Amino acid sequence: MTAKIARFLEDVRPPTPCVVVDLDVIRDNYQGLRRWLPLAQVFYAVKANPAPEIIRMLAGMDSNFDVASRPEIELCLAAGASPDRLSFGNTIKKKSDIAFAYDRGVRLFAFDCEAELDKLAEAAPGSRVFCRLLMTCDGAEWPLSRKFGCEIDMARDLLVAARDRGLEPYGVSFHVGSQQTDLQQWDVAVGKTAMLFTALNKAGIELKMVNLGGGLPARYRTDVPGIDRYADAIMHAMTRHFGNNIPAMIIEPGRGLVGDAGVLEAEVVLISKKSYREDVRWVYLDVGKFGGLAETMDEAIKYRIETDRDGEPVGPVVLAGPTCDSADILYEKAGYRMPLALAVGDRVRILATGAYTTSYSAVNFNGFEPLKAYFI
Amino acid sequence: MTAKIARFLEDVRPPTPCVVVDLDVIRDNYQGLRRWLPLAQVFYAVKANPAPEIIRMLAGMDSNFDVASRPEIELCLAAGASPDRLSFGNTIKKKSDIAFAYDRGVRLFAFDCEAELDKLAEAAPGSRVFCRLLMTCDGAEWPLSRKFGCEIDMARDLLVAARDRGLEPYGVSFHVGSQQTDLQQWDVAVGKTAMLFTALNKAGIELKMVNLGGGLPARYRTDVPGIDRYADAIMHAMTRHFGNNIPAMIIEPGRGLVGDAGVLEAEVVLISKKSYREDVRWVYLDVGKFGGLAETMDEAIKYRIETDRDGEPVGPVVLAGPTCDSADILYEKAGYRMPLALAVGDRVRILATGAYTTSYSAVNFNGFEPLKAYFI
Numbered sequence: 001m002t003a004k005i006a007r008f009l010e011d012v013r014p015p016t017p018c019v020v021v022d023l024d025v026i027r028d029n030y031q032g033l034r035r036w037l038p039l040a041q042v043f044y045a046v047k048a049n050p051a052p053e054i055i056r057m058l059a060g061m062d063s064n065f066d067v068a069s070r071p072e073i074e075l076c077l078a079a080g081a082s083p084d085r086l087s088f089g090n091t092i093k094k095k096s097d098i099a100f101a102y103d104r105g106v107r108l109f110a111f112d113c114e115a116e117l118d119k120l121a122e123a124a125p126g127s128r129v130f131c132r133l134l135m136t137c138d139g140a141e142w143p144l145s146r147k148f149g150c151e152i153d154m155a156r157d158l159l160v161a162a163r164d165r166g167l168e169p170y171g172v173s174f175h176v177g178s179q180q181t182d183l184q185q186w187d188v189a190v191g192k193t194a195m196l197f198t199a200l201n202k203a204g205i206e207l208k209m210v211n212l213g214g215g216l217p218a219r220y221r222t223d224v225p226g227i228d229r230y231a232d233a234i235m236h237a238m239t240r241h242f243g244n245n246i247p248a249m250i251i252e253p254g255r256g257l258v259g260d261a262g263v264l265e266a267e268v269v270l271i272s273k274k275s276y277r278e279d280v281r282w283v284y285l286d287v288g289k290f291g292g293l294a295e296t297m298d299e300a301i302k303y304r305i306e307t308d309r310d311g312e313p314v315g316p317v318v319l320a321g322p323t324c325d326s327a328d329i330l331y332e333k334a335g336y337r338m339p340l341a342l343a344v345g346d347r348v349r350i351l352a353t354g355a356y357t358t359s360y361s362a363v364n365f366n367g368f369e370p371l372k373a374y375f376i
Numbered sequence: 377m378t379a380k381i382a383r384f385l386e387d388v389r390p391p392t393p394c395v396v397v398d399l400d401v402i403r404d405n406y407q408g409l410r411r412w413l414p415l416a417q418v419f420y421a422v423k424a425n426p427a428p429e430i431i432r433m434l435a436g437m438d439s440n441f442d443v444a445s446r447p448e449i450e451l452c453l454a455a456g457a458s459p460d461r462l463s464f465g466n467t468i469k470k471k472s473d474i475a476f477a478y479d480r481g482v483r484l485f486a487f488d489c490e491a492e493l494d495k496l497a498e499a500a501p502g503s504r505v506f507c508r509l510l511m512t513c514d515g516a517e518w519p520l521s522r523k524f525g526c527e528i529d530m531a532r533d534l535l536v537a538a539r540d541r542g543l544e545p546y547g548v549s550f551h552v553g554s555q556q557t558d559l560q561q562w563d564v565a566v567g568k569t570a571m572l573f574t575a576l577n578k579a580g581i582e583l584k585m586v587n588l589g590g591g592l593p594a595r596y597r598t599d600v601p602g603i604d605r606y607a608d609a610i611m612h613a614m615t616r617h618f619g620n621n622i623p624a625m626i627i628e629p630g631r632g633l634v635g636d637a638g639v640l641e642a643e644v645v646l647i648s649k650k651s652y653r654e655d656v657r658w659v660y661l662d663v664g665k666f667g668g669l670a671e672t673m674d675e676a677i678k679y680r681i682e683t684d685r686d687g688e689p690v691g692p693v694v695l696a697g698p699t700c701d702s703a704d705i706l707y708e709k710a711g712y713r714m715p716l717a718l719a720v721g722d723r724v725r726i727l728a729t730g731a732y733t734t735s736y737s738a739v740n741f742n743g744f745e746p747l748k749a750y751f752i
Contacts, residue, residue, distance in 0.1 A: 046743070047741070047743070050740065068699065069698075069742050071740065071743035071745070072742070072743035089700065090698070090700050093646075094645055113646065113647075113649065114648070115646055115647055115648060116646060119720075134650055145702040145708075146650060147696055147702050147704070147705055148700075150648070150649075150650050151650060151653075154651055178702075267470070270467075270492055272488065272490070272491060273489065273526075274510055277527075286470065290736065294738075297673065298674075320468075322445075322468050323423070323444065324423055324465065324466050326521040326524065326551075326554075327521065332521075344491050358739070359740050360666065362737065362738060362739070363736075363739055363746045364426065364735050365736050366448070366735075367444055367446070367451070368445055368447070
């Protein structure tokens, strides 16, 4: 937790639950990424935290933006980003939304199948398109499914088809999985990508861009490599597979830029035991799975949690949210331990909650308000 | 789907995604429950669908309400329910919210541990309290965890303690699990409850009420018993375990009242294959896990889905939502099959989506608007 956030929480004592985001951390992360990976253009993954305060700051620093929907396009344009700095990176788009983006000047689009190519050819003629490759990468904490991308031979045919339909086959994208801590995965993915570049060269198509996706981590319960080591791994993979003919590079950090910038302040609503036979305490917070901590689904993301009694003796706990929903449990198997002296009314701080929290929050489930946020 | 909903969808052609709720179905369900289970007071579980249209109608039919939070209390009072018809059924309450409820006239509260009793004794003196029992019931589709309730010997001591702190130990509640289709589970739960009544009698406490919780199902992919059979099972259990000394009964249907009343209209945004080797199509809708279909988590609730091409040849599909989140997949293992002729732009209707959809919807994840609803 930064000194600025600590001071804010102390001075303001905002009602819980709320997230406090330190914009300086995001600025530093952005500059670090530019410094360590100067060849890559940064496209901030807006979905990670679409707060106008963040978008405006990054737009002012010449960041580009990876957008998932029409409202995200409107948000970025309103924040001062020009349309040539937007990539419509969602592979699942309504044709009307493609037309909207094109009309606003967006000329860079993702796709991973023929039906999407049909829509792009009609609604965004002449645009640059990149095909997303299906990767099955190990090592990521947030589950990477087969939802996005296609296999490499299909990608080849689709990029040829893109040219034949008047689009510009511009590049290839992949995603090694969010919160990816196995650096070797970039080498695997870049290797496949280079093979695809070669295959298309034979078809007379020179791809110009590799979109490396996201995957840069925030610091949750387990430690993660620094951004410098990620940059090394990526550049090593690029030079190994592309030699001295390195294409344009795009990177799409979301979690890696904003995750560590946020602290979620919550309150202990209740502490109980279920029976006389058990030691484990149930600790209920005023925030849960439906109030912004959706990434605790299947206990995937394991946040660090601080209390004012840290350092005192601890015991095992189950952590749960405040709703009447039996699925609203944060951690039951992950082995969390909290101070035995923890009391109802205590405040706790859930760290690295700057990404995928506020916007995941349910509208009014169980009547509870969506998660509030402060940007300082 | 009711004729009224079909006509509305045909005439209005509302933008997708949206839920259309037929209030007549809710009225019929409520009246059916009153008819089949006349001894039980109905407390509608507001969290299932907190639309003012529903609350107002039920308030006008003399329904009672099970509320989970302060905003739900305000909602019910504003809709015309008097405070003596509210039960603050969440076992996890802030003391300030208990005080708020008490101040507004609410006198019936749930609890399941000593710390909650402390709060109730201070903030709601003299109120009726009921203790929730921990049940581990099989047969429910929506996972019932150990989040709520305590074991029976602890419940006994807590109800005695309630009396000693100036509260009125009023009864016992349990929940057999949402979408419970094994009718035998009520017998198990009522049997435990009757044992607890006897134990408290020996301590000089006469409990007056059994809160049977929810559990009444909506009709999803598998067929479910009718409400008459649930009523039979419940009354059979009550008479078997309480003889001719049946206490007051409360039932808290949410899904069972409003689930079948809603139809979610969605659009097919994309259909693709991942490789040349696979037969399965990926069908992407404009609604997903974060847009209101959260109960597809772990493929728990399996909705029935209709298309305009039903009856034509079908093939296997994976169903997914429109966001860039790899976890936003509805059904991958549940074996859904859809018409081979299904096309991008087709509308599909997801049935029995009146409960736990609109209010679960994320604020603006990926920029998408929360799920809209129409009440007709």
